[in-house]
Amino acid sequence: MATEDLAPTVHGEKAVDLATGPARPGVPKKDPILVADHITRSFGGVHAVDVDHVEIPRHAITALIGPNGAGKTTLFNLLSGFDRPDTGEWEFNGRSLAGIPAWKAARRGQVRTFQLTKVLNRLTVLDSMKLGASKQKGESLLFSVLPFTWRAQEKQIEERALVLLEKFRLLDKKDDYAAALSGGQRKLLEMARALMTDPEFVLLDEPMAGVNPALVQSLLDHVVNLKREGMTVLFVEHDMHMVRHIADWVVVMAEGRVVAEGPPQEVMKDEAVVDAYLGSHLDQDIGVITGRYDEEGNRIP
Numbered sequence: 001m002a003t004e005d006l007a008p009t010v011h012g013e014k015a016v017d018l019a020t021g022p023a024r025p026g027v028p029k030k031d032p033i034l035v036a037d038h039i040t041r042s043f044g045g046v047h048a049v050d051v052d053h054v055e056i057p058r059h060a061i062t063a064l065i066g067p068n069g070a071g072k073t074t075l076f077n078l079l080s081g082f083d084r085p086d087t088g089e090w091e092f093n094g095r096s097l098a099g100i101p102a103w104k105a106a107r108r109g110q111v112r113t114f115q116l117t118k119v120l121n122r123l124t125v126l127d128s129m130k131l132g133a134s135k136q137k138g139e140s141l142l143f144s145v146l147p148f149t150w151r152a153q154e155k156q157i158e159e160r161a162l163v164l165l166e167k168f169r170l171l172d173k174k175d176d177y178a179a180a181l182s183g184g185q186r187k188l189l190e191m192a193r194a195l196m197t198d199p200e201f202v203l204l205d206e207p208m209a210g211v212n213p214a215l216v217q218s219l220l221d222h223v224v225n226l227k228r229e230g231m232t233v234l235f236v237e238h239d240m241h242m243v244r245h246i247a248d249w250v251v252v253m254a255e256g257r258v259v260a261e262g263p264p265q266e267v268m269k270d271e272a273v274v275d276a277y278l279g280s281h282l283d284q285d286i287g288v289i290t291g292r293y294d295e296e297g298n299r300i301p
């Protein structure tokens with residue numbers, strides 16, 4: 001089977017069709033969920049992020065990769081409203097998100113996951129989930145003076161949390177402290193928490209970090225399921241296994257800039273990418289894209 005036949009597909013289209021032209025940094029997408037322009041952020045003299053233009057395709061899984069210090073986390077923090085850029089504009093679903101705090105972005109349908117903090121570790125799994133739904137109606141003035149509505153909302157939140165915990169196979173852990181979970185279970189909890197607000201666009205922060213190899217496939221399946229359910233996913237990850245197996249599109253950063261983007265099988269062959277980033281990992285057979293394909297070479301959607 002020719003390698004060209006193995007192009008990843010999204011909703012039946014070849015991944016390269018996500019873009020309006022040949023893969024290159026900043027290439028416009030046919031249906032972008034997020035469009036960012038002229039985003040800069042410096043810390044002292046360090047230009048952590050200097051992204052001229054980038055678009056994230058809707059209903060696809062996009063990987064944001066790059067060497068240590070490339071600016072991935074900083075860009076993630078900016079786009080998700082946890083940090084403010086020095087300059088820049090970005091739109092989610094055609095509406096500006098610049099200057100919008102994270103909790104408001106979540107109400108509009110864009111959420112990001114967090115590595116569980118010490119505070120969250122001291123909560124039970126169920127309470128941690130409920131907190132993921134905060135800044136909803138229960139916190140508004142109207143709802144706080146109408147306890148019956150507030151209680152109804154509480155009940156709804158708990159029901160949603162239980163449904164998600166079951167889906168992520170964490171239901172039997174609901175009364176355990178988050179600190180007692182394994183690395184993989186913590187990642188599942190981070191993902192499940194993000195879904196409490198029923199998002200359209202999910203930004204995953206290193207979803208594979210600290211995950212036992214035995215749980216890797218299950219985590220990959222959960223991420224692919226987000227796409228199957230209609231969500232758009234952007235993830236920052238060092239784990240090339242994940243990039244090769246589930247990304248429909250890859251954005252590569254180096255020294256604050258987007259230096260390459262495209263379908264994984266193209267990006268992994270790009271000499272600039274290999275030099276800037278992948279060279280030191282070539283022993284991991286990083287150029288081979290196995291993906292999730294059926295026997296005919298069609299990507300499993």
Ligand SMILES: Nc1ncnc2c1ncn2[C@@H]1O[C@H](COP(=O)(O)OP(=O)(O)OP(=O)(O)O)[C@@H](O)[C@H]1O
Binds near residue numbers: 047066067075
């Ligand atoms: N709060 C901060 N204060 C000072 N410098 C920072 C801060 N955050 C990031 N930087 C610097 O900005 C640059 C980009 O860092 P960033 O963490 O965004 O990179 P990254 O690609 O996510 O790296 P890694 O893969 O190692 O997490 C680095 O030089 C880093 O030292």
